[in-house]
Amino acid sequence: MSKSGVFAHFESKENLQLEVLRSAVAHFIAEVVGPALRKPRGEARVRALFENWFDWSSKASLPGGCIFIAAASEFDDQPGPVRDYLVETQKDWLATLSQAVRIAVDEGQFRSDVDAQQLAHDFYSILLAYHHFSRLLRMPAARVRAFRSFEQLIESARVRNAVPRDSHARKTGARK
C-alpha cells in the first residue's frame, strides 16, 4: 500500500500512532490480560499475567519488541496525545498487576502484609529488564534470569507454613 494510501485512512501521523497503540492494547488484552483473568483467582492469575506477557512480547509478530516499552522511550519527553495514551495504558497495566496481587492476598495465598502496588512494580521491573537485556544484549540467559527473579518474588510473597523466625514480622501471616 502506498504512503498516501494509508494516509487517507488516518488523517495524520499522530493519529496513526494512536490507532496503532489502540490496536496493540486490544491485542494485549486479548492475549495477555484476558486469558489470565480466566485463570483462578490468586497466584495462578499472577503467574499467568507474567507468563503471558513473555509470550506476547517475544511473538514473531512484534519484531520491535513490546511496542509500549518502545513507544514509552520514544515519547517520554514528547508531550501530546500519544504520550498521554501511553501513560494511561501503563497505569492500567500496573493496576491490573496490582489487582491480581491484591486478590492473591485476599485469597490467603499471599501474605497479608504484601504491598500489592510494590509487588506489581517489582514484577514489571523484571519484565522491563528482560526486554532491555534480551533486545540489546541478545542474552538468552535473560529469560532464565527473569523467571528466577519472579519465582523469588512469588516465594517471598507466599504465606509460609511456619511463623517467620524473626518475631517482629508482626503480621503472623502463617495462616494456611
Place this chain on the structure above:
Amino acid sequence: MSKSGVFAHFESKENLQLEVLRSAVAHFIAEVVGPALRKPRGEARVRALFENWFDWSSKASLPGGCIFIAAASEFDDQPGPVRDYLVETQKDWLATLSQAVRIAVDEGQFRSDVDAQQLAHDFYSILLAYHHFSRLLRMPAARVRAFRSFEQLIESARVRNAVPRDSHARKTGARK
C-alpha cells in the same frame, strides 16, 4: 555553533554518537563507579553504586534521562558500531555490579549462596524500572518504590545472625 562547525570535528553522525557515548561513559565512571570503588568493599560499595546511579541519572545535565538507556532502545535493533559499543558498556556495568556483589559475598556480608550475576541483574532491573516510571509516568513514588525494592534485595542477600530455621531453605526463605 553551526551544523557544519560540529561536523568538522566528528566526521559523521555515527562518529559523533560514539563520541557522545564515550564521553558519557567517562562521566559515568567519574561520578558513579569511581566514588563507589572508593567506598569500603562489601555492602557499602553495592549501595554506593546503586545510589550514585540515581544521583547521576536524575542530574539536571541529563534532561533526557540516562543516555545509555535511551540509546539502548534506539539502537537495540540497529546494528553497527554504536550498538556494539552500547552492548559493551552495558556488560561492563553489569560486571561492575556483579563484582561488587561478589566482593560482598567474599567479605562475608552477603550469603555465600548469593548468585552475584542474578543479584546484579535484579539491581539493574530496579534502576531500569525507575527510569521507565519516572520518565513516562512522572511518578514521584517511583524513587521510593525503587529504594524499597533495593532494600528488600539487600536484606535477602545479607548474612543472618542465626541459621535459617528450616535448613534447606537456601536462598529462598530470605525475604523478611
Place this chain on the structure above:
DNA sequence: TGCAAAAACGAACGATCGTGCTATTCTGGC
C-alpha cells in the same frame, strides 16, 4: 453491465536531515 462512491495511487510541496565544499573568522608565533 453501468455507475457512483470508496479506496488506493503518484506526483509534488516544503521542511528537515546528513554530508561535502568553499569562504570567512579566529588564534598563536614571528
Place this chain on the structure above:
DNA sequence: GCCAGAATAGCACGATCGTTCGTTTTTGCA
C-alpha cells in the same frame, strides 16, 4: 601587525519525511 593554520560558518546537494491534491482503480449495488 602579519600570516599560516585551525576553527567555524554559509550554502547547497540529495534523501527522506509528513502532508496535500488530483487522478486512477476498485468495489458495491441497481
